[in-house]
Amino acid sequence: MTTDQARARLRAWARGRVIEALRPRRTGFAEARGELGALRDRLRTAEQRVDTLALRADRTPLSLATTIHAAHHRHPGVQAAFARRGLPACLDCPVGADESLGEAAFAEGFDADELLAELQALLGR
Numbered sequence: 001m002t003t004d005q006a007r008a009r010l011r012a013w014a015r016g017r018v019i020e021a022l023r024p025r026r027t028g029f030a031e032a033r034g035e036l037g038a039l040r041d042r043l044r045t046a047e048q049r050v051d052t053l054a055l056r057a058d059r060t061p062l063s064l065a066t067t068i069h070a071a072h073h074r075h076p077g078v079q080a081a082f083a084r085r086g087l088p089a090c091l092d093c094p095v096g097a098d099e100s101l102g103e104a105a106f107a108e109g110f111d112a113d114e115l116l117a118e119l120q121a122l123l124g125r
Helices: 003-057 068-074 078-083 101-108 112-122
Strands: none
Touching (some): 068 078, 101 112
């Protein structure tokens, strides 16, 4: 047997021993990984709730420069106001994070001031 063959056999034997030694711990690692994933999901949900509550607590008036997503998060009734103007899925649209109310009104062809008045009424202003 050559030196290279002996090394290869020794590596294979050592690898087998390590795998055998770690086998009982595999289940624990998988469970911990699952728990970590669940905690990450709960944290993400909590962060989204905090963001939404912070936006709803915001008392600054809406303007034509307010983004679609920011307006959506200010009041649950905003979605219905947008849907009446042909913008039903704005929260799913990545453009809504950057597009302002004024830009949306121009692009979709509805009266921006009328939308703004309706949204301000929803917010009690």
